[in-house]
Amino acid sequence: MSNHHSSSQRLRLHTETEGESIRVRGLVQGVGFRPTVWRLARAAGLAGDVCNDGEGVLIRLWGTSAEIDAFCHALMIECPPLGRIDGIERRPCEAPAPDSFRIVESEAGLVRTGVVADAATCEACAAEIADPGDRRYRYPFTNCTHCGPRLSIIRAIPYDRANTSMAAFQLCPACAAEYADPADRRFHAQPNACPVCGPKVWLTDAEGRDLLAADGLKPDVVAADDETPGFAEAAAATAADRAPRDAIEAASRLLERGAIVAIKGVGGFHLACDATNPAAVATLRERKRRAAKPFALMARDLDVVRALCELSPAEAELLSSTVAPIVLLDQRVDGAAKTSGPVAAEVAPGQSALGFMLPYSPLHRLLLQDWDRPLVMTSGNLSDEPQCIDNADALTRLAGIADAWLLHDREIVNRVDDSVARVIQVRTRWLRRARGAAPMPLALAAGFEAAPRVLALGGELKNSLCLLSQGQATLSQHLGDLEEARTAREFERTVDLYQALFEHAPEIIAVDCHPDYRSSALGRRLAAETGARLVEVQHHAAHLGAVLADAEWPLDAGPVIGVIFDGLGYGADQTIWGGECLLGDYRQWQRIGHLRPFALPGGERAIREPWRCLYAQLESSLGWPQCVERWGDLESLRALRERPIALLAEMIQKGVNAPRTTSVGRLFDALAAALGICVDGIAYEAQAAIELETLARRALGEGGYAFAIDTRAEPWQLDPAPMWSALLDDLAAGVPAAMIAARFHAGLAETVAELAARAAQRHGLETVALSGGVFQNRTLFEATLKALRARGLQVLTHTRVPANDGGLALGQAAIAAVAPPIYAQSPLRGR
Amino acid sequence: MSHGSGGRAMAQLIDELFRVHLENALLAQGNDQALFEPPPGRLVTSTDGHVISPLFFPGGDIGALAVHGTVNDVAMAGARPLYLTASFILEEGLPLADLERIVASMGAAARAAGVQVIAGDTKVVERGKGDGCFISTTGIGVVPDGIQISGDRAQPGDAILVSGSLGDHGVAILSKRENLGFETEIASDSQSLHDLVAAMIEAVPDIHCLRDPTRGGLATTLNELALQSRVGMQIREPAIPIRAEVSAACELLGLDPLYVANEGKLIAICAGDRAETLLAAMRTHPKGREAAIIGQVVTDPHQFVQMETAFGGSRIVDWLAGEQLPRIC
Ligand SMILES: [Fe+3]
Ligand SMILES: [Mg+2]
Ligand SMILES: [Zn+2]
Ligand SMILES: [Zn+2]
Incomplete structure (x- = not known):
């Protein structure tokens, strides 16, 4: 060890006043962070300054090291409600100490301004509107640095009032004074307003x-x-x-x-x-x-x-x-x-x-x-x-x-729908991530820091898009279904808006492989126009990437077993997938198991009419004539026989608009129809599955119908035939529908766990990831989680983005950022 | 129908068949080419290969279809079709009686359309190398002075019209080919449209676009026109004529009738203030009795074709890469 010390390394006494520069990373801009720093420094009587720069917030502070320790501690605790500190780094600062603490304006162009999410009214503002003595009593547009509209009112960066729909309102002197005062809760609150000067x-x-x-x-x-x-x-x-x-x-x-x-x-x-x-x-x-x-x-x-x-x-x-x-x-x-x-x-x-x-x-x-x-x-x-x-x-x-x-008259510039979530196993599970959540950036696990900039365009329904750069991903608010003309226009506008707000010029554009998704078509066009590299990511691989990224699975942590159950996604073999067991990570994947393929007679029609799925499932699992022979008297089979099933049979046999699928979502539809739920049609997406689950929750905890796992097939196949036999026998025996629904959920969960456990053992792995809209079914999700954990497996689940296609863009982005150029075409084969 | 040896007798037989059914002075010259004086005015030509299974279907057969397809492509320029040439690829084993039926039907269709088949060729291929019979036809027609009809002329404010019910042909072919027994037999709409077109340009000479929505149906054709003219299109679902039995069959099959092929319908686009006149002219013609105004051309940098649904929503009627694949997740 050397006994030399560089000039910056000196012995220091706790009581000696020193300068330090403190780098704060995270969500620290546009959230009232600098005034908080200013207030804490003032309170502690410390001199220095604070400014925004390209990496976050930079604080320079002069005091004893104990004082600066205490300051940093206080900063962690008093981080503004909309902020998030990801890291603090401290370095000695040689400059002479100033005599006060100041907020320094940043140099133009240096700041990654971004924009934060719209935030619910804070308690301080709520108290003001309830106080007859306050100048904002009953004023409906009261807000401050800690709350109020953000994404919904922004047109362009930087996030200044002039670039929001608040530009139409001239601050009155009282509001202007608040805006300019670092000690005020409304310091630099861009949408600041009051009854005198604000919206009506x-x-x-x-x-x-x-x-x-x-x-x-x-x-x-x-x-x-x-x-x-x-x-x-x-x-x-x-x-x-x-x-x-x-x-x-x-x-x-x-x-x-x-x-x-x-x-x-x-x-x-x-x-x-x-x-x-x-x-x-x-x-x-x-x-x-x-x-x-x-x-x-x-x-x-x-x-x-x-x-x-x-x-x-x-x-x-x-x-x-x-x-x-x-x-x-x-x-x-x-x-x-x-x-x-x-x-x-x-x-x-x-x-x-x-x-x-x-x-x-x-x-x-x-x-x-x-x-x-x-x-x-x-x-x-x-x-x-x-x-x-x-x-x-x-x-x-x-x-x-x-x-x-x-x-x-406060114009809404960007449509931001309400977010939807539920709590399962004490964790938040997003069903729709929009107001309040977007565009909050999501930190990615180690390995993504140096990844190229990616724009991922998501799926067709429940679309959201994602920007990836510098180790974090920004998922847009839920935009909706791109088949709808207004939504499709908004989608293209939002792609432009996000690129502008986050100053993001993509090197890679990631899209789904589906030939007809609007988002994929736009991605292909943008890639051709900008010269960005186009990466097509298979739908279920993207779901796997999404759950890995969501759970912050490190880039080099190796493959996991992914169980991806959803409605429908375009498969690598040009059939329609939706009940997949994958082995893979961000860089490569292979399909190691799936639900036994069956036909969807009528294509999209079959999605809307569960009776078609029931017929197709029974025909493919047990054979229709055998079903009629054994269970022909059952109400649900009698009802089927009154429908044009002869035509369906022809369609399946001759391949007339009867695409083959492995969709578990459609299996749920078939189950629902068997129990008389939504037989003729559904009024909204997943209605049959949701009502089936509602029924199942009334009768939890009584055995389950097992599926067969055919491990001789390559990839392995989940065969629902034994499940159907047991179910139809129960129906014939007069077992209540709720019990049957519960047994289906329990059996499917056991089957998933068994499949995943066998696959994990075969490949020497211990981690299973669950994704796809079907896992938003709480009963199935909880039972699967329990069954996997009982087998000693670690389970990765969604907590920051939806398991459904609303999270798809995150997976596309993470995969495209690190995958080899021919990712979509060359799934990993064997091991 | 046989291939190889014994060919001479067969060739004579076929020649005879053509002469009988397609008879006209130019064909009777007996040369390898037809020599004729060009008619005055601007000429248009179009060529099309006809491949269809089954060869005979409710409402038509491949022979008539080979005439209608090319006559209609010529007519969509506003032209009066005059001549056709035809090239037959026949598969060994095709019953001679079938061939005669096809050629006879072709002759009847040509006479009805006022065109002459003035040159032709026949090849026989080995069994398994053809689907019974393929027919390529080339047509020549003449465009009246002052008529300027082209796919790039749709302008915002224009009206979009169709000449009648949509999806008949595609559903007829599919149900016949796959033997899908529907309660009502659906017939193809295969017919020539030159006379309807003549009546239309008589009423409204400044029609901007005409096109027959064959393969890919109305949806694909409107997208082609939107792209070519750099405009958007807005159509209204309730205004689109679709026969109840076609609609019912499409529902059962899960097909969107807007993407189903037609062989005897046209789409017309004209200035909005001429639309009623054009519609009236179409409706007085027997081939346009069910004509309807289904929407209008709009300014749209996205060049979307969008449809107001019966429920008041508005859905994009997009290009499809291939067959109708589910997109819902
Ligand atoms: Fe999905
Ligand atoms: Mg054609
Ligand atoms: Zn507030
Ligand atoms: Zn004010």
Whole structure:
């Protein structure tokens, strides 16, 4: 060891004042981080400065090392609500100490500005709008550095007011002073506003007439719809009441009377009605032309939620988080007793869960303040379309649906839907990642730091896109189904927006292999235009990549066994996959097992009509004539015989629009149909599987139907034939449908675990990853997890992005970043 | 039908057959080529190979189809078709009676369309090297003065019309070929459209585009036109004429009728303010009785063809790379 010390290495006493430069990495820009640093340094009496730069935040601080230790500790604890510290590095700083602490403006071009997610109202802002003495009392656009709109209002970078839809509002002197004061919660809060200078809210009818007349609501004006029972009478009765204080209170009163109100929120419009009013909910369903898909609910506070649903601490925390997602919760069996009335059955037909969210903007808080029962808050659209974001558009498109419109003049630039999640095994599982979550960057595991920049374009339905660079991935908000024309246009615009917001010029563009996905077509075009390398990633390999990236599986940690169950994805052999067991990692993969292939007579039709899947499954598993012979008297088989199954048989035999598939999603459809659920058709995606699971939850814990695992086949095959025989025997023996549904789930979970365990043993591995939309089935997921763990296997699951196609782009990006150029074409063979 | 030895007798037989059924002065010259005076005006020509299984189907056969296909391609320029040439590839083993039926049907179709088959050729290939009978035809027609019809002329504001119900041909062929017994027999719409076109340009000389939505159906043809004209198209699902039995068959088969082939229908695009006049002219013609205005041309940098569905949604009617593959996950 040398006894020389370099000039920077000196013996230091704890009491000696020294300069240090402190590098903070993570989500530290645009979240009020510098004022927090400023406040902490001031409080500690330390001199120095802080600025944003290309790598995050750089702090220079002069004090004793104990003081600086304490400062760093405090910074970790007091990190702003929207921020996230990924790392702090400290180095000596030789510069002379300044005499105070300052916030230094960054040099232009150095800052990776990005933009953060829209955040639910913070407690400080909530207190202000509730305080009659505050200048923001009942002001619906109150926000600060710790809360408020972000992604939904941004047009371009840098994230300055001028580049947001708040540019239309000139800050008043009071707001400007807050904006300029580092000690203020609103220092550099771009959407800062108050009643004097900020956006306004108003209530109108379809013709745009203001419904808030000076003498209160006139019944003849508000009673837009005579069909709503008692609506006009109630309106007349209440006209005598105190005039509503403002448009929000007026809207709340309309809702009380059973009206449907279109409400412009943060990232789009909602359609609201009283969730405990069956007539209002039924009217909304009818007008929105949404037959069965559940409606989301909004409740004033956790108490209202708790009265109706079971609520664990993890669920309460998720509901109250800055994301404020819709959280799927189990209804209390005794729920009705605790409120003024139960939630109408029409809110979520065929389901035991309710989707709840809390008010996440001041407008919502004010709207719900008098409500001790929930409101339906469903997306403001006609079935299948993206929700409205524009006032004029909402007045036109929602004209046949809403009775009144609660509008405001803060333009929504980017549509950001509500996020949807549920808690399973104490972890958050995203079903839709949008408002509040996107575009929060996701840290990737070791190995991705130097990866090239990738733009991944996702799937066709539930599309989201992903940017990957510098060891992190930015997954966009849920965009929706690209077959829908408006969504397809928004998708292309969002691709441009994200590249601009994150200054991301891709070296690689990743797409799905499907020949007809719109996202793939756009990717191919962009690659040709920009010269970026195009990487096609097989759908289920992308799901595997997504769960690996989600679980931060290191790049060089080697392959895992991936069980990927979903609806449909284009397979490497040009058939349609969906029940896959893969061996692989980010760089290579091979298909080592799958569900026994069967035909989908009618292609997409079979997805919408479960009886087709039932016939195809029975025919391929057991043979139709044998089924008729043994179980022909069963109601479900009798019903099938009354359908054109001869034609289906011809189609399957002759290959007329009967593509072969290994889809487990379709197997669920077949099962549902066998139990009389959604036999003729589904009204929304996965309805049959969801209702089947709802049924299964009523009868947990009684054995399961095993599948055969054919290990002589290469790849191995899961053969459902024994499952079907046992199931049909049970049906014939009069076993209740709920029990049969439960046994199917249990049997499938055991089968998955057994398959994965055997595969892991064969390949000398200990880790299994689960992905694909089918694993959003809580019953199957929990049972599979348990069965895998019982076999001593480590299980990787999704906690940061959805297991469904909403997470696909993350997997595409991670794979394309590191995969060899011919990834899609050359799956790994043998080992 | 035999191949190889004994060919001379067979060749004479076939020659005789053609002479009888396709009879005209130019063919009767008996040369390896037909010599004729070009008619005055601008000429158009088109060529098409016809391959279909089965050779005979409800509503037609390959012989008539080989005439209609090329006559229609010529007519879609606004032209009056005049002459056809035909080249036959016959598979050894094709019954002579079938060949006679095909040639007779071709002759009848040609006479009905007012065209003459003025040159032809026949080859016989070994068993297994052909699907019974392939027919390639080439057509020549003349375009009236002042008519300027082309796929790149669709403009925003134009109206989109179809001449009748869609999907008949494709569904008829599929159900016959695969022997899928539907309750009502569906017949192909195979027919020549030159006379309908003549009536249309008489009423509205400035039709911008005409095209027959054959393989790939209405959806693919509209996408071709959108791309060629650099515009978008908006169509309305309820306005698109589809026969109830075709619609029912498509539902059972899971096929989208917009992608199913037609052999006797056309798409017309004209200025929006001429659409009603054109529609009236089409509807007074027997081949356009079910004509309808199905949408309009719009400005769209994405060049999307989009359809307002019966439920009020709007779906992209996209190009398909191949067969109709499920996209839903
Ligand atoms: Fe998928
Ligand atoms: Mg042609
Ligand atoms: Zn706040
Ligand atoms: Zn102000």
